[in-house]
Each structure stands twice: as structure tokens, then as C-alpha cells.
Amino acid sequence: MKKITNLKEFACTPDRFQGGHRLCPGCAHSMIVREVVNATDDDLVISTATGCLEVCSAIYPYTSWDVSWIHVGFENAAAAISGAEAMYKALSRKDKLYNEDRRVKFVAFGGDGGTYDIGFQSLSGAVERGHDFLYVCLDNENYANTGGQRSSATPIGAHTSTSPRGRVSYGEKQKKKDITMIMAAHGAPYVATAVPSTKHWKDLATKAAKAISTVGPTFINALSPCTTEWKFKPEETTEIADLAVETCVFPLYEIEDGRKLRITYRPKDKLPVEEYLSKQGRFSHLFKPENKWIIEEWQKQVDDYWDYLQRREEAGV
Amino acid sequence: MATPKEMLTTWDKVQFGAVLPAFEDPEHKKRSKFHSYNYSVADWRVEKPVFNRELCIDCDFCWVSCPDSCFIVEEVVNKRGKKQAKIVGINYNLCKGCAVCVEVCPTPIKSLLMFPEYVDNDEALKQWPTKDNK
Known part of the structure; x- marks a missing residue:
């Protein structure tokens, strides 16, 4: 496990995900990816599900990756990486000299569409089979690559192109699926949530280093603010990620062995959710008088969940 | 192949x-x-960040939050004999002008500021705000 002490030392790491990709200015995807791939010194094999990251980092004939990278379909990033891991294991068993002095780690990246909805069966299968890999979900709460359709990660009240706001509709009607707890329920050895905020860089980097060095399937759910579909200015990316943590909309915690939950960051003063919602254009209609009840509903859900996490941490089950 | x-x-x-x-x-x-890395996305931006080495405290916040990895880092050894990263400049081929680096810069007078694309870097450094006139 790479020792991450301070940012001055961490910044000496040569970047393994280079610029020149065509993600939007201020996109949080590349912040998360850079921190994850820099959090280890071992060789990496990466697979990416179809989505913004795959489309933008490998526009033909260019590639942005300094590590081995494979592009697969929307639904099978986890299946492809488990196949690569099994192949590596089999070859090293047959031939002791195969890559003897090298330790290879396996990482899969998927958007929220490729994790929550379409790729869920292959992810669930790969975790159940117990392959040694890390799956990072870049959760931007919609299908941003194809024009912002709703996914099962979209929170209640959000405006997307398939759940538009207007006279009749107030936006998305369903709650966000709790993927982190679902992955923990699989019994994965390490499951965590993270944000790409500058204040919490160490949280993300240590979680990634820990997940990569853990033997067995691990999962990180990283919130990735999307400037285009959430409708905010590019420079506010880290600020919004920070607010998501400070308002407890996206609490930072980790779960070991599917049981031991630990909250890694507790906000000193919990801010009201309005602070987080008012920054984003997709929630601007919630501040109309007739939609006030949705904000109250939001606050209630966030408070309930935060209460649940704290109780679970205390109980240690 | x-x-x-x-x-x-x-x-x-x-x-x-x-x-x-x-x-x-x-x-x-x-x-x-x-x-x-050898491709240029410079034509995406209308404003560019300008880096002022004299005000920089090497906190590396800009390096960790830059989505395009455009900060050029040099490895130096500090007084205590530990290696540390020193920001030496910006790769303008890769910068898309999102201004995240300016937002996260913690110094009292920011060591990174956005200037219009047509302003020369030396000219921009002369226009830098001073302590009395932030």
C-alpha cells in the first residue's frame, strides 16, 4: 500500500492519466481518475464502461492513458476486468516466471449508468465470484454522455431530459438507489464513498490506496459533479462536491467486510440542503412556492440517512 | 498489431x-x-490562468484538483531532506480554462488568476493586484 502523507509528497507522483482528453472543462471525472490511478505505484490494468470517461479519453486515434486500458461495452466493465484478472492468475500459475517481479492491480471505472443500471448484473457477479479488483463508480446522477437522461442515481426533484420540470411535473419522482449499501451487502471486503473535493483529497486518495491493496473485490462510489447537466459554472466543481459533504447529502464513510461501518468525515455544522440545491440549475424550480414540500422531503431524507449511519457506526454491526 | x-x-x-x-x-x-498529451485543447478556452511564482506557497491544491493535469511539477528536496513538489508552470496546450485552480488557490492574494487569452503573461504579471488593492 502506497503511503500517502501529505500533498507535497503525493504531487511528486508522475501522472498516469494525462490531459488532452475531451472531457468538459471542470469535469470531476478526471479529478477522481487521476487521484485513483496515482494512489498506487503498482502496474495497473484498467477497464472502462461506455460513458463520458471512455468516450472522451480515447477519441480515435488518441489515448490519454499511460497504463493498460481496455474499452468494453456499457454493461460489462466488471466482467472484463474479472476476466483479465483470472487470465493473469492462470498464466502466473502455469508459468512461474510470468511477470515475476511485477505486481499488477486491476481497476474498473464505470459511470452511474454503467454501475447502478446497465452494468449491475456483471458487477454483482464479479463481486460474488470474489475477483481481486477495484470498481470505481463515477456517480454524476444521470446519463450525461447521451444528453442527460435520468438514471436510478438521479435524486428526487432533479430536472433531466426524461424527467423534465414544468406545469405538471416537478422533475424526477423516484429516490436515489443506495448502491454503496447494496455492494456492502454482497460482503465485499472494502466499500467506501468519496468526493473529488480539494478539502477531501486525502480521503479519496487513502481510500483508493486501501481499496487497491485489499485482496478481493472492492468498491468506491465517488460523487462526480457534472457542470453540463447539473448546470453550474465550471469553477464551482470542487465547491459543490464540498457542499454535498457538508450538508450530508453525500456522507463520507467506509464499510469493511460488509459490516464495520466508519464515518470518515463529520461536518462540524451540518448545513441545510438548500445550500447544496440552490447552487445547481437542475434544482432551481424547487424554490418556487408550490414545490417547497420537495425541499422539506429532501431534508427529511438526508437527516434520516445521516441518523441511520451514525447509529450503525455506534452499534458496529 | x-x-x-x-x-x-x-x-x-x-x-x-x-x-x-x-x-x-x-x-x-x-x-x-x-x-x-501531444494534442492541443487550447482553443477551447477564452480565459487563461496565469501563474505567479513569487506568491506561490507550493500547497499543490491546484495540482490535485486540475482536471487536465496541466500543472508542470518539479521534484525538489526541502530543508528537512524530504522530497516535495514545486509548481513551475502551466501547460497551455492542455488547459481548458475551467478556473478550478483559481478557485482553490489559498494564498491571501491569489497566485493564480484568470486573464483574457490575448493578454501576454508578462503583461498579466504586471497587472497583478497588490496587498492594498486586492
Whole structure:
């Protein structure tokens, strides 16, 4: 496990995900990816599900990756990486000299569409089979690559192109699926949530280093603010990620062995959710008088969940 | 292994399973022409960040939050004999002008500021706000 002490030392790491990709200015995807791939010194094999990251980092004939990278379909990033891991294991068993002095780690990246909805069966299968890999979900709460359709990660009240706001509709009607707890329920050895905020860089980097060095399937759910579909200015990316943590909309915690939950960051003063919602254009209609009840509903859900996490941490089950 | 030049024909001649080599020489980290590091996204931006070395405290917040990895970092050894990263400049080929670095810069007078694309860097450093006039 790479020792991450301070940012001055961490910044000496040569970047393994280079610029020149065509993600939007201020996109949080590349912040998360850079921190994850820099959090280890071992060789990496990466697979990416179809989505913004795959489309933008490998526009033909260019590639942005300094590590081995494979592009697969929307639904099978986890299946492809488990196949690569099994192949590596089999070859090293047959031939002791195969890559003897090298330790290879396996990482899969998927958007929220490729994790929550379409790729869920292959992810669930790969975790159940117990392959040694890390799956990072870049959760931007919609299908941003194809024009912002709703996914099962979209929170209640959000405006997307398939759940538009207007006279009749107030936006998305369903709650966000709790993927982190679902992955923990699989019994994965390490499951965590993270944000790409500058204040919490160490949280993300240590979680990634820990997940990569853990033997067995691990999962990180990283919130990735999307400037285009959430409708905010590019420079506010880290600020919004920070607010998501400070308002407890996206609490930072980790779960070991599917049981031991630990909250890694507790906000000193919990801010009201309005602070987080008012920054984003997709929630601007919630501040109309007739939609006030949705904000109250939001606050209630966030408070309930935060209460649940704290109780679970205390109980240690 | 098919190279992209052979593949750049018509759709019906594109080969399956082609590999894009990121490095010409992996030992010396020499990047090939297929690496997006050698591609320029400079025409995306209307404003550019200008870096003032004199005000910088090397906190490296900009390095960790830059989505395009455009901060050029030099490894130096500090007084206590530990290695640390020193920001020396910005790779303007890769910068898209999102201004995240300016937002996260913690110094009282920011050591990174956005200027219009047509302003020369030396000219911008002369216009830098001073202590009395933030």
C-alpha cells in the first residue's frame, strides 16, 4: 500500500492519466481518475464502461492513458476486468516466471449508468465470484454522455431530459438507489464513498490506496459533479462536491467486510440542503412556492440517512 | 498489431482489436503521437490562468484538483531532506480554462488568476493586484 502523507509528497507522483482528453472543462471525472490511478505505484490494468470517461479519453486515434486500458461495452466493465484478472492468475500459475517481479492491480471505472443500471448484473457477479479488483463508480446522477437522461442515481426533484420540470411535473419522482449499501451487502471486503473535493483529497486518495491493496473485490462510489447537466459554472466543481459533504447529502464513510461501518468525515455544522440545491440549475424550480414540500422531503431524507449511519457506526454491526 | 495509420481508411476496413501504443519508448517515458498529451485543447478556452511564482506557497491544491493535469511539477528536496513538489508552470496546450485552480488557490492574494487569452503573461504579471488593492 502506497503511503500517502501529505500533498507535497503525493504531487511528486508522475501522472498516469494525462490531459488532452475531451472531457468538459471542470469535469470531476478526471479529478477522481487521476487521484485513483496515482494512489498506487503498482502496474495497473484498467477497464472502462461506455460513458463520458471512455468516450472522451480515447477519441480515435488518441489515448490519454499511460497504463493498460481496455474499452468494453456499457454493461460489462466488471466482467472484463474479472476476466483479465483470472487470465493473469492462470498464466502466473502455469508459468512461474510470468511477470515475476511485477505486481499488477486491476481497476474498473464505470459511470452511474454503467454501475447502478446497465452494468449491475456483471458487477454483482464479479463481486460474488470474489475477483481481486477495484470498481470505481463515477456517480454524476444521470446519463450525461447521451444528453442527460435520468438514471436510478438521479435524486428526487432533479430536472433531466426524461424527467423534465414544468406545469405538471416537478422533475424526477423516484429516490436515489443506495448502491454503496447494496455492494456492502454482497460482503465485499472494502466499500467506501468519496468526493473529488480539494478539502477531501486525502480521503479519496487513502481510500483508493486501501481499496487497491485489499485482496478481493472492492468498491468506491465517488460523487462526480457534472457542470453540463447539473448546470453550474465550471469553477464551482470542487465547491459543490464540498457542499454535498457538508450538508450530508453525500456522507463520507467506509464499510469493511460488509459490516464495520466508519464515518470518515463529520461536518462540524451540518448545513441545510438548500445550500447544496440552490447552487445547481437542475434544482432551481424547487424554490418556487408550490414545490417547497420537495425541499422539506429532501431534508427529511438526508437527516434520516445521516441518523441511520451514525447509529450503525455506534452499534458496529 | 494494426497502427492507426493503417486503420484510417474507410469504415469497412477498420480492424478489430487494434492497439494504440501510448509510448514510443516506455523506459524513458517518451510519448507517442497517439497520446493525447501531444494534442492541443487550447482553443477551447477564452480565459487563461496565469501563474505567479513569487506568491506561490507550493500547497499543490491546484495540482490535485486540475482536471487536465496541466500543472508542470518539479521534484525538489526541502530543508528537512524530504522530497516535495514545486509548481513551475502551466501547460497551455492542455488547459481548458475551467478556473478550478483559481478557485482553490489559498494564498491571501491569489497566485493564480484568470486573464483574457490575448493578454501576454508578462503583461498579466504586471497587472497583478497588490496587498492594498486586492
